[in-house]
Amino acid sequence: MSIRSLFALAAIAVTLGGCVTRSDAELNLGPARSTVGPAVAARYAAIDNDKYPIAGIDPDELQPAYVRQLVDYKTDEPPGTVVVDPHGRFLYLVMERGKALRYGVGVGKAGLEFSGTAHVGRKAVWPHWTPTKSMIAREPQRYGKWAKGMDGGGANPLGPRALYLFKDGKDTLYRIHGTTEPETIGKAVSSGCIRMLNQDIVDLYSRVPTGAKVVVR
Structure with missing residues (x-):
């Protein structure tokens, strides 16, 4: 394999590696969310036995x-x-x-x-x-x-x-x-x-x- 071919393969590898290591912002995934455990999430489930229903809160929206x-x-x-x-x-x-x-x-x-x-x-x-x-x-x-x-x-x-x-x-x-x-x-x-x-x-x-x-x- 020629030296030129080796450089080309190396460039491809770097490019592919860059796809894996791109930030969430670059991938448009938004910031990572802190999560709460199941026991905590259960405290914020919907309450249906009150005078009016109380909506549950999405666990992903809860701040620990x-x-x-x-x-x-x-x-x-x-x-x-x-x-x-x-x-x-x-x-x-x-x-x-x-x-x-x-x-x-x-x-x-x-x-x-x-x-x-x-x-x-x-x-x-x-x-x-x-x-x-x-x-x-x-x-x-x-x-x-x-x-x-x-x-x-x-x-x-x-x-x-x-x-x-x-x-x-x-x-x-x-x-x-x-x-x-x-x-x-x-x-x-x-x-x-x-x-x-x-x-x-x-x-x-x-x-x-x-x-x-x-x-x-």
Whole structure:
């Protein structure tokens, strides 16, 4: 075989090797997704036995950092306290023995307007929702039709459950609630308070009684 032929074969080999090692972006496959295990995925399956059906979440869309999980957590707060970290995008339910249940959250503008200690003054199942005047002014086409409020249901932005925070006997207007936009968990969002995946707010609602202490960092 001639030297020219050997160089040609080498060039072909390099070309074929390049096809194997091309990046996902070059192949238009998109970024690799982190996956969760079957047990975690099962926590976010559809819920069909509630007043309204709650859609399941595609496991490929779940971000491992923001799914419900038991973590080590050092705090002087007693078990049963809810600690909201709006800047870190997490909510903690303090447990016994230095542990906490950690939930991922999305944080709207109103979620950054209160900090300090409050308590759960009211809980609601499939809560009624009314957009604020500022929301209507900012996006009248989106929110204007709901100026008188929206009853609970699958399209309601508060989702299936809501916790209402009170301080000194007054409503702080701070809410912990579900969402119709699960992709916003872990992010800053344009409106709302503290939003959680619907399966997570249902879980938190079942664990936290009215009167529970809430600390917002």
